[in-house]
Amino acid sequence: MILNQFLVLAAALFCIGVYGVLARRNGVLVLMSVELMLNAVNLNLIAFSAYLHKTAGQVFALFVITIAAAEVGVGLAIVLLIYRNLRSPDLDEIDQLRG
Amino acid sequence: MLDYAWIIPVIPAVSFALILLFGKRMPRQGSELGILAVGASFVLSCVAAGQWIQRVQDAGGKESVGVLQAFGRGFMTAGGEHAAVAPVIHTVTWWSNGGIDFTVGTQIDGLAVMMLFVVTLISLLVHVYSTAYMHGDTRFTYFYAALSLFTASMLTLVVASNTLQLLVGWELVGMCSFMLIGHWWEEGANTNAAIKAFLTTRTGDIGLMIGIIVTFFAAGQTFSILGINEAALAVKGGHTIWVVGASCLLIGIIGKSGQFPLHTWLPDAMAGPTPVSALIHAATMVVAGVYLGARVYPVFWEGFSISSGGVNPMALIGGITILIGAALAFVQDDIKKVLAYSTISQLGYMVMGLGVGAWVGAVFHLFTHAFFKALLFLGAGSVSHSGSHHSFDMKKEMGGLRKHMPITFWTFMIGSLALAGVFPLAGFWSKDEILAAAGQGGFGFFAVVGLVGAVMTAAYMARCVYLTFFGEYRGHGHPEESPRSITGPLVVLAGFSVVAGLANASAFGIEEFTKYVEPRVAFPPVLTPNFDFTLAAVSFLLVVVAFGLASVFWLDRKELRALKGLTERSGTLRAGHLFLVKKYYLDDLYEGAIVGGIKGPIARASYWVNQNVIDGAVNAVGRGSAAVGRLTYRYVDQDVVDGAVNGIANETDQAGGLLTYVQSGRVQRYALILFGSVGVLAVLLVIFS
Numbered sequence: 001m002i003l004n005q006f007l008v009l010a011a012a013l014f015c016i017g018v019y020g021v022l023a024r025r026n027g028v029l030v031l032m033s034v035e036l037m038l039n040a041v042n043l044n045l046i047a048f049s050a051y052l053h054k055t056a057g058q059v060f061a062l063f064v065i066t067i068a069a070a071e072v073g074v075g076l077a078i079v080l081l082i083y084r085n086l087r088s089p090d091l092d093e094i095d096q097l098r099g
Numbered sequence: 100m101l102d103y104a105w106i107i108p109v110i111p112a113v114s115f116a117l118i119l120l121f122g123k124r125m126p127r128q129g130s131e132l133g134i135l136a137v138g139a140s141f142v143l144s145c146v147a148a149g150q151w152i153q154r155v156q157d158a159g160g161k162e163s164v165g166v167l168q169a170f171g172r173g174f175m176t177a178g179g180e181h182a183a184v185a186p187v188i189h190t191v192t193w194w195s196n197g198g199i200d201f202t203v204g205t206q207i208d209g210l211a212v213m214m215l216f217v218v219t220l221i222s223l224l225v226h227v228y229s230t231a232y233m234h235g236d237t238r239f240t241y242f243y244a245a246l247s248l249f250t251a252s253m254l255t256l257v258v259a260s261n262t263l264q265l266l267v268g269w270e271l272v273g274m275c276s277f278m279l280i281g282h283w284w285e286e287g288a289n290t291n292a293a294i295k296a297f298l299t300t301r302t303g304d305i306g307l308m309i310g311i312i313v314t315f316f317a318a319g320q321t322f323s324i325l326g327i328n329e330a331a332l333a334v335k336g337g338h339t340i341w342v343v344g345a346s347c348l349l350i351g352i353i354g355k356s357g358q359f360p361l362h363t364w365l366p367d368a369m370a371g372p373t374p375v376s377a378l379i380h381a382a383t384m385v386v387a388g389v390y391l392g393a394r395v396y397p398v399f400w401e402g403f404s405i406s407s408g409g410v411n412p413m414a415l416i417g418g419i420t421i422l423i424g425a426a427l428a429f430v431q432d433d434i435k436k437v438l439a440y441s442t443i444s445q446l447g448y449m450v451m452g453l454g455v456g457a458w459v460g461a462v463f464h465l466f467t468h469a470f471f472k473a474l475l476f477l478g479a480g481s482v483s484h485s486g487s488h489h490s491f492d493m494k495k496e497m498g499g500l501r502k503h504m505p506i507t508f509w510t511f512m513i514g515s516l517a518l519a520g521v522f523p524l525a526g527f528w529s530k531d532e533i534l535a536a537a538g539q540g541g542f543g544f545f546a547v548v549g550l551v552g553a554v555m556t557a558a559y560m561a562r563c564v565y566l567t568f569f570g571e572y573r574g575h576g577h578p579e580e581s582p583r584s585i586t587g588p589l590v591v592l593a594g595f596s597v598v599a600g601l602a603n604a605s606a607f608g609i610e611e612f613t614k615y616v617e618p619r620v621a622f623p624p625v626l627t628p629n630f631d632f633t634l635a636a637v638s639f640l641l642v643v644v645a646f647g648l649a650s651v652f653w654l655d656r657k658e659l660r661a662l663k664g665l666t667e668r669s670g671t672l673r674a675g676h677l678f679l680v681k682k683y684y685l686d687d688l689y690e691g692a693i694v695g696g697i698k699g700p701i702a703r704a705s706y707w708v709n710q711n712v713i714d715g716a717v718n719a720v721g722r723g724s725a726a727v728g729r730l731t732y733r734y735v736d737q738d739v740v741d742g743a744v745n746g747i748a749n750e751t752d753q754a755g756g757l758l759t760y761v762q763s764g765r766v767q768r769y770a771l772i773l774f775g776s777v778g779v780l781a782v783l784l785v786i787f788s
Contacts, residue, residue, distance in 0.1 A: 022771050030767075095764035 006047035013040035027079040027089040031072060038068045100147040101154070101187040104205040107143050107215060108254035111136045111222075115247040122240035127230075133243040134226045137250055141219035144212070151212045155615050158184045184208075185620050188260050188325065199320060206260035206324060209616035210393060210462065214257040217469045220595075221382035222250040224588035228477055229374045231584040232484055242282060242372070249275035253383040257390065261322035262311045265394070269307065269355070269387055273300050276384045280371035292370035298717055299364035303354010307391075310347030314398060317344055324394055328621035331397035338401070345402025348395065349413055356388030356446045359420040363709045366427075366439040369491075373480030376435060380442045381473035386465050389449045393462050396453065400623040405456045409541070417451025418548040420444065425555035427705055429562065433491045434479045437563045441518065442472055444552060448533055455545050457536030458625040459603070459613050464533060466612070467525035467599045471517040474592035478511035481589060482567060485581040493566040496574040500567060503578035506586045508568050510593040515564050517596040519557040520642050522635075528600035531635050535628035546634070553638055554645040561649030 013036055020033025042061045049057025083089050114136030122129025190204025205211075226246060233242055252275055256268025274297075281293030315322055317340045318330035331341055352358065357365040365385065369376055379385060392399060392413075403411035424444030431437045445468050452461030482500060483491055485507075490496040501508045517524035520531070530553060537546040572578065580586065603612035613627060763769075 018774055022767055022774065091766055094766070097762070097764040 003047060003051050006043060010040045010043040010047070013037075013043065025090050025092055027082060027091055028076070030091060031075045031079065034075070035068060035072065038064060100143060101150050101207045102189060104147060104187075104207045104211075104215075104258050105189070107140050107147070107219070108251050108258060110140045110143075110251075111247045111254065112251035115244050115251060118240060118244040118247060122244060129240040129243045130226070130230050133247045134223070134230075136247060137219060137223045137226050140250070140254065141216075141223045144215040144219045147207065148212045148216050151207070151209060152615055154187075155184050155209070186211075186325065186618070190260055201263060201322070202261060203264050204260035205258040207258065208618055210390075210618065211257055213462070213466060213616050214390060215254065217466060218250065218253050218257060218382045221469055221473050222246070222253075222378060224473065224477070224591060225374045225378045227584055228377075228480070228588045229372075231582045232374055232480055233372060236372075238282065242279075245275055245278045245282070246375075246378070249279065249378065249383060253387065256387055259324070261324060262314065262327065262395070263322045265324070265391065266307065266311060269351075269391075270304070272384055272387055273297060273304070273355075276368070276371075276375075276379055279375040279379075280368050282372055282375065283370075286370075289370040292364075292367040295717070296364040296368045298721065299361055300354045302717065302720065303351050303361055303388075306347045306350025306354065308351075310344050310349075310351060313340065313344040313347055314395070317341060325621055327395055328397040331395070331401045332621060332623060334401055341398060341402040343402075345399045346412065348391065348398060349416070352388035352392050352450065353416060354388070355391075356385050356450060357420075357443045358388075358416050358446065358450055359423050360708070360713055362420065362424065362443045363713050365443055366431075366436050369433070369435040369439050373435065373476060373483065376439075377473045377476035377480070380439070380476060381469045385442065385446055386449075386469065389446065389453070389461065389465050392450065392453045393458065393465075396458055396625075397621065397623050399453065400456075400625075403454070405454065406623070407541075410544075411454055414451050414454025414537075414542060414545050417447045417449070417454050418545050420447030421451060421548060421552035422447075422555070423705055425552050425559065428559040429555075432493055434482065434493050434497070434563060434567060435476070435491045437493075437559060438472070438475050438479060441475075441556065441559070444556065445472065445518070448530065448549065448552065451545055451549065452533040452536070455533070455537040455542040456540045456625050457533045457628070459617055459627060460529060460532035460536050462616060463603050463612050464526075464529035466602070467517070467529040467596075470592055470595040470599050471514040471525060474510060474514035474589060474596055475518065477585070477589055477592065478507055478514060481507045481581040481585050482511075484585065485579055490574070493563065497567045497572075498570045498574075499572040500578055501569060503572075504568075504580050506580060507589065510586075510589040511568070512564060513593045513596055515560040516646075517600075519560050519646055520553050520638065521557075521646070522639050523600065523604070525596050525598075525600035527635075527639065528604050531631075531638060532603065532628065534638060535631045535634055536626055538631060538634060539628045540626045550638055550641060554641050557642040557645035558649040561646045565650060 017033045017035075017037030017040060020036065021030055024030050024033060042064050045057040045061045045064070049055065049061075079089055082094060086093050111133075114132050118129040118132050122132065125131060186206050186208035188204060188206045190202040193201045193203045195201065226243070229242065229246070233239055236242060249272065252268050252271030254268075256265055256272060259265040259268055277293050277297040280296050281290050284290045284293070311322070314327045314331075317336050318327040319335065321327065321330075330336075331344075334341065354361045365380075368379060371379070399405065399413055403413055405411060405413075421444050424440045424442075424447055428437050428440035428444065431440065445464070449461045449464050449468070452458075452464060479491065482497065482504065485504065513524065517526040520526040530549070534546050534549045534553075537543070537549060601607075601609060603610060610627075617625075
């Protein structure tokens with residue numbers, strides 16, 4: 001099988017995710033971009049697992065999916081609280097920790 | 100004990116700490132601790148002395164100096180017929196720096212053992228004496244603590260194996276004397292005296308420190324006394340550097356041992372309690388300088404070319420000091436000041452002795468002088484304690500105490516005669532040893548100076564004795580004999596004043612002192628003089644005549660004032676009439692020639708020099724130091740140091756200000772930094788792997 005296509009796709013997904021995390025101002029969209037990055041990693045894990053005929057990669061991918069679900073839960077809760085306090089999901093507004 | 104000599108100074112040091120901590124709660128307020136500690140040190144010193152004598156005898160074996168070898172024995176040079184006995188040296192490394200080990204240790208030889216014995220003995224007697232003399236003092240415990248520390252510092256100095264350790268002991272001795280001279284600090288004069296003593300000796304200490312540094316480099320980077328002595332004898336590094344070293348060390352001796360022109364602190368130091376005066380003047384403070392001179396003698400021997408005769412700075416300073424000190428002693432009314440100037444004069448003998456190559460004579464004089472000078476001071480203290488209402492003024496508060504205080508009188512008399520150098524008391528032998536060596540070593544001029552000094556010594560001591568103990572009582576109290584803890588030490592010291600001279604009675608061929616005390620290793624070939632019968636007889640006669648003349652003279656004045664039968668008293672003397680006829684001649688001689696000449700111009704000039712030139716120099720140094728301090732504060736402290744501190748603070752502040760831009764508080768900017776860094780690292784990984 002051809003590994004390269006999977007890796008290129010995963011890299012593209014990852015870059016889109018990074019761009020979203022850095023550039024988007026809406027908290028919810030930042031979270032979704034994080035999901036994109038995680039799934040890019042998943043894709044890599046599964047591709048290598050199939051290429052090397054080893055199941056460890058698939059096990060890791062399952063773990064990542066589970067933890068990503070939990071992470072999104074916590075993240076959404078935080079965004080919700082931010083929205084309640086600031087009446088905005090804009091991440092640029094929360095800079096109380098600046099020096 | 101020779102190997103464990105470090106214990107001797109440690110005992111009083113421990114006792115110092117114990118007295119400070121627990122002294123006040125002790126039944127006798129700490130004095131018993133001090134006496135016990137110094138007593139223990141004294142016993143150990145005696146053991147050490149015994150072992151050293153044993154060691155010399157073992158090494159010498161066959162040779163022994165015949166006790167009955169009478170007058171006119173053969174010429175003898177040191178080291179020639181005595182076997183070499185190396186000093187016992189033990190050192191431990193104190194710290195290392197730049198490849199040089201700085202050590203502390205003990206160097207025990209005859210000289211150190213002799214000093215240990217003298218210091219601990221005098222200190223013990225002073226401790227005992229003080230229980231009565233200082234009884235009821237507000238700072239009794241503190242006084243004993245300081246005495247213990249004083250003793251410990253002096254013992255440290257004595258056993259020191261290197262010049263650095265010697266300096267530590269030296270400075271500690273100076274500090275303790277400062278504490279003790281100013282013991283009664285409630286009176287401003289006492290405080291001033293303490294400060295003066297401290298500052299004046301510090302002036303000399305500068306010379307000592309430079310001298311130590313010079314000898315350190317001259318001897319090939321070693322502080323070891325033995326190493327320095329060996330290097331000096333080998334004239335390592337050329338003659339000039341040893342001249343410089345010897346001159347600097349001589350300045351240290353001048354400051355510490357009260358030599359002209361830095362002797363002014365010594366009479367003022369009388370402000371301290373009398374036992375302290377005895378300790379300072381007999382065994383500790385002032386003899387430290389002479390001890391230093393004796394310890395590193397080869398440095399002076401080479402530096403001043405002592406073997407070649409003629410005039411050298413050391414002998415000159417000593418000679419001047421003898422005459423200046425003795426001259427000033429004539430015009431004092433304070434009994435302690437007479438003794439103080441007398442000490443200056445006697446220290447002049449020791450320094451002159453070292454300067455003319457009479458090493459044994461000088462050290463021997465140190466030994467005997469310790470006993471009779473301590474005796475005289477303690478005697479004066481006894482007089483003031485019980486006879487004159489704590490006054491020291493001979494003319495106003497004393498006189499006629501002979502009947503009331505017989506023990507004090509007789510011991511004081513013995514001390515005076517020993518000091519004057521009357522045969523066969525201690526002072527006669529040691530003084531004669533110096534004079535004989537000066538005469539035979541090519542220093543004839545200094546022998547004459549010494550003789551003149553001896554005559555003056557006899558005369559002023561006669562004056563002192565007669566003003567204090569003869570004539571009518573002029574005080575207002577009820578004089579009585581002092582308690583036993585005061586007279587006890589007096590009697591002991593009187594005993595030593597009588598017999599100490601016999602340790603080196605060269606007329607009888609007794610050379611025990613030379614045999615056991617003179618170093619045999621790394622030591623120049625000093626001259627051991629023959630006993631000069633003519634010189635001894637002349638000096639003895641001069642002393643007796645001076646003592647007699649002075650006695651008669653002072654008795655006369657007393658009788659004139661008291662309007663008693665002049666002829667009767669003088670007639671009882673064998674030559675009474677002759678003196679009576681020549682009374683005017685005597686008046687002329689003493690009032691005109693000696694007292695007038697001295698009291699008038701010389702004494703006043705000396706006093707003027709004391710007060711103006713020397714005090715002026717000291718004050719100028721003080722003012723100069725203050726000015727330097729002020730400048731240092733204004734420019735160095737305020738500008739440089741504070742500037743540096745403030746500058747660092749400002750820089751930190753600004754750097755922090757710059758760094759606040761990085762900490763924006765925005766999550767996404769942090770993430771950007773994070774990803775950017777990872778990207779850079781990834782690129783680097785690709786490039787370098």
